Amino acid sequence: MLFEEIQPFQPVVLQMLQNSILKDRVAHAYLFEGEKGTRKKEMSMLFAKALLCLNRVDGKPCEDCSNCRRINHGNHPDLHVVEPDGLSIKKDQIKSLQEEFSKTGVESKKKIYIIVHGDKMTANAANSLLKFLEEPLADTTAILITENIHRILPTILSRCQTVSFKPLPKEQLTKQLLEEGIPPHFATLAANLTNHYEEAVEICQNEWFAQARIIVLKLYEVLQKSPFQAMVKIQEDFVQHFKEKDQVDRALDLLLLIYKDLLHIQLGKEEQLVYPDQKENWKSNALQVSTNRLSTNMTVILEAKRKLNANMNSQLLVEQLMLKLQG
Numbered sequence: 001m002l003f004e005e006i007q008p009f010q011p012v013v014l015q016m017l018q019n020s021i022l023k024d025r026v027a028h029a030y031l032f033e034g035e036k037g038t039r040k041k042e043m044s045m046l047f048a049k050a051l052l053c054l055n056r057v058d059g060k061p062c063e064d065c066s067n068c069r070r071i072n073h074g075n076h077p078d079l080h081v082v083e084p085d086g087l088s089i090k091k092d093q094i095k096s097l098q099e100e101f102s103k104t105g106v107e108s109k110k111k112i113y114i115i116v117h118g119d120k121m122t123a124n125a126a127n128s129l130l131k132f133l134e135e136p137l138a139d140t141t142a143i144l145i146t147e148n149i150h151r152i153l154p155t156i157l158s159r160c161q162t163v164s165f166k167p168l169p170k171e172q173l174t175k176q177l178l179e180e181g182i183p184p185h186f187a188t189l190a191a192n193l194t195n196h197y198e199e200a201v202e203i204c205q206n207e208w209f210a211q212a213r214i215i216v217l218k219l220y221e222v223l224q225k226s227p228f229q230a231m232v233k234i235q236e237d238f239v240q241h242f243k244e245k246d247q248v249d250r251a252l253d254l255l256l257l258i259y260k261d262l263l264h265i266q267l268g269k270e271e272q273l274v275y276p277d278q279k280e281n282w283k284s285n286a287l288q289v290s291t292n293r294l295s296t297n298m299t300v301i302l303e304a305k306r307k308l309n310a311n312m313n314s315q316l317l318v319e320q321l322m323l324k325l326q327g
Contacts, residue, residue, distance in 0.1 A: 001042040003060045008176070009039045009168055009197070016163070017047050018059035026051065027161040028136035031118070033149040034165025037196025041116060043165070044143045045071065048079050048112045051141060083116045091124040101132055101140060110139045118144035119151035126153050133159040167195035177204065185277045189213065192257055192274045193250075208241075209250075215241055216254040217278065223322060224285060230322040239315050248314045249305060252321075256301045262286045263294045300324045 007014055020026050030047075032040040049072075050056055054065040061068050070076040080100055082093055097113060115121070121129065132142065133156060144160060146152055170191045177187035182204045190200040203209050215237050222229040242248045257274045264272045265279070265286035273279055304321045308314060 001039075001046060002063065003046065006039055006042055006046060008172065010043060010165055013043060013163055013165055014046075017043070018050075021050055021056070021059040026141060028140065029133050029142040029160040030144070031149070031152065031157065031160035031162045032143060032145045032165060033152075033162060034147070035167055035195065036147055037194065037199060038165035038167060040145045040165050041114075044114045044145060047143065048114065048141075051112060052076065052078065052110060078111050079114070080112070081114045081116065084120045087120065089115065089117070089121040089125050091122060091128055094121070094125045094128040098128065098132060101137055110141070111137075112141045112143070114143045114145065116145050117147075118156075119146040119148040126156060130155055130159075168197065170195075173197060173200060177201065185275065186210075186213075188274050188276060189254075189257070193253060211241060212247075212251060213254060216251055216258070217275070219322075220255065220258050223325060227322055227326045230326075231319060234315070234318055234322065238318060242314070245308060245311075245314060248318070249308055251318075252301055252305050252308065256298060258282075259294050259298045259301070262289065263291065263298075266291060266294070297325050 003014070032044055034040055046061070049061040049063075049068055050059060052067040052071065053061040054067055055062040063069075063072075067076060071079055080097060082089060082097060085093060100111065100113075115129075130153075132140075136142075142160075144152070144156070149157075149162070173191040173195060174187050176197060177190060177200055178184065180201065182190070182201070186204040187200075190203040193203060194200050219230060219233050219238060222233050238251070242251045258278075261273050261275050261278070262282055262285060264270060265283060270279060275282075300321065304317055307317055
């Protein structure tokens, strides 16, 4: 990923790391933490490229020198990336890394190590890593990446400079999706389901998701008429399309966003609608239900999501939910 490509996603982090290079204040160890999709790994590779670049300008990699090209092709001898072997990062992986610590940089005289999912290190692996962090070698930089900072050992945390990555604002993600040619009714919805750009694009291009949106909208429509019709709809369409637990969870998210839209209509915040194409259809519904009722329904859906994750039968859960949403 190029400097210009990552800048819209993490401008603050990018500026901070750029300044550390310009002022020659690069730390010996960093912890990049934040939610999935916040560009932590891409930023770590860009930072490594800037550190090793032979012709950087204003703290940015040139993208043309031999070091930049080799990093882009994944074969620079002084950049090492460690990822979980199976479910965890093993002690042997860190030991192999430690052997590299003692060697002089092959080409750049600098060495950089990126540990992806640092929270997945075994206890032995984490303890082995502490040696490097406690006794850092000159011209060596370590970057740990995690989505779960609370799982990182305090002793490791205290020896790293923590860099927090913020989720991409919904408005900005929606704008980028629209610029990609994604229809507005998909762009706004995807931006409310994930802050991961690639995942959002995948959602919008997924035929299963397009059908899921139609089914949930229809389920809400028939629910306004009678719970019996809603039960029939569940049998005819819902259980056939939402077969896996994560798919049912997605359906509950889609349903929750409908009630949020109704609340936004009540509050006159129509510019925040997730289903903008449904605004005219829902205006009368929004006026006929109280704000307290909408709040209760959203709470009921959130409770259903909790029960789903506790392995309650999904069809029974959705049937019960329909009755509760009727009040």
